[in-house]
Amino acid sequence: MSGIDPGRTVVKIEGLHKRFGQNHVLRGIDFSVARGEVVCIIGPSGSGKSTLLRCINLLERPQQGRLEVNGENLLDPDCDIDAARRHIGMVFQQFNLFPHHTALENCIVAPMTVLRLTRAAAEATARANLERVGLADKLGAYPAQLSGGQQQRVAIARALSMEPALMLFDEPTSALDPELVGEVLTAMRKLAEAGMTMIVVTHEMAFAREVADRVVFMDAGTIIEQGPPDSVIGAPREARTQSFLRRVLNPVHLD
């Protein structure tokens, strides 16, 4: 739990509701994340965990509630969303790399466009970040020439190139072949150890257990239980958490 400064809240959410038409996906979420904290969100599909993550950088706009990131009220009509998103990195399940750009170009296009950095300055940061995720030798490769694991690591480097205060991971290993999951999780773990504030929606229980400071279990649009991984994953209190973990950790078991 090193690097956590409980005095500084990065994300603060109160009474958040999100509906897609008739479908009430988030039903009153209260949730906060401190600087340097690594939070893993787990739960069955359709529980609203990805939607919660996508609300934090306003890829989805909630209908009701409070949402503060870095002390800024993102739901204020006067809030500059583009400016707020610069400090919130996001990594997607399907990578979403820009296919017409090389790995290096993927990492410099936003810093050059948004932050108006010179190419040299942007490339220096990009190289450092690609090196950080172990891809120093793939700078000139196009996404189609990279494996899924490599693509996802480029996506992490791309998000880091904006020097965000917070990183969001939306099931970053769910689209990967099993043998490629490890390299992405390792890159994420190094990031966590370097003190990055991270919110990770994941099905990787081993990662949550070893890397997370806190695990949040969601079901049916609400947070059912949260706490240190040893208690939420190791000894869950709620029946729904227990039944979910039984299914995930022991999928071939017949009850």
Add this chain to the structure above:
Amino acid sequence: MAQYAILAIVLALAAEFAKWREIGRTFFEPRLIEFTILHGLANALLNTALYTAGAFVLGLVLGLVLALMRLSPVAPYRWLATVYIEFFRGLPSLVVFIAFSLLPLAFSGLTIPWSPYGTVWVALGVVGSAYMAETMRAGIQAVPKGQVEAARSLGMSSAQAMRKIVLMQALRLMVPPLTNELIMLIKDSSLVFVVGLSAGQFDLTEFGRSTANTNVNITPLVVAGLGYLLITLPLSMLVRRMEVSRVTGA
């Protein structure tokens, strides 16, 4: 076998009844072929290219604006673009040409600059833009939504995401269908006769027709037709190559 029997019968009838000598003299008179090529074919070819190129550029710009309007979150922009596109796609190009050539008569004082070139560019560009807008809209929509989300999550505005990420990818998807539309424009440029041209301004069709008229022989028109194929066939081949390379991912 039956198909070949029909072919054989048709060929036999053709050989028996067609007046080959007369056909040759009317369509492929060597002296007239030479005359047509030497007296004005190059100029007519250049004019057709000029009329088409200007219209294509105007159509591209107007088409992009219309495509973006059709995708706009602002409903009135969408309605305007839809009305424009449906209107000009539904009318024969000839009608649009006549309208634009009559415009300066209807509004005294209004002149379209660089006439007749300006008139042709506007008329053909307006028609072409309606088709190109739909092509571009389809190209833009073919870029996965995740691309916009990735760009926006990096702090790009929606305009920056459109310019730097979506259009750059959509452009590749659009090139083959836009080349097809260029071919259509080249053929539609034959409608310039409506505008009223002097000899130096003749496009391929007008040139072919007037030369055919004066010589009472169809050969010049055949030569003019071959002039079109000279431009359109390489373009068609280019489109086919691009489509193949897109499928193979090269």
